[in-house]
Amino acid sequence: MHAVVVTIEVLPEKRNAFRDAILTNAAQSLAAEPGCLTFDVLENPKSPEFLLYEIYRDAEAFREHLAMRHFHDFDRxxxxxxxxxxxxxxxRLEGKP
Incomplete structure (x- = not known):
């Protein structure tokens, strides 16, 4: 398992546009990428900051995510x-606790 945690601060006047764009990107990632197991989008109610919590099958699945057209469209x-x-x-750490 490979987890990715992203914090993003956006311009206050672009908060709603970013919210729409990231929710679309998350939905497309879950629908089109078998290696994307979780893509949660969280929003700070007091500031224009978002937290993305993404779980992938492995690091390679995350690299595949970064190469997807919907990711590039969102990023652009x-x-x-x-x-x-x-x-x-x-x-994920492997071995005995």
Whole structure:
């Protein structure tokens, strides 16, 4: 399993447009990518900040996500709205607890 956590701050006046675009991207990811197991979009009610929580089958499935047309369409449409973006990737630890 491969988890991706993304925090994105957008221009306040683009909050609604970004919300629509990211929800579309999440739905397309879940529908078109067998390796995308979870794509949750969370929104901070007090600021124009979003948190994306994505689970992929493995790191390769995430790389495939980044190559998808719907991802590129979303990224191109929303890039000028983004003030700050941070991406963190996590892999499942194997072994005994």
């Amino acid at each position: 449409a929303s890039s000028e709205w983004v003030v700050k973006k941070q991406v963190a990737e996590y892999g």
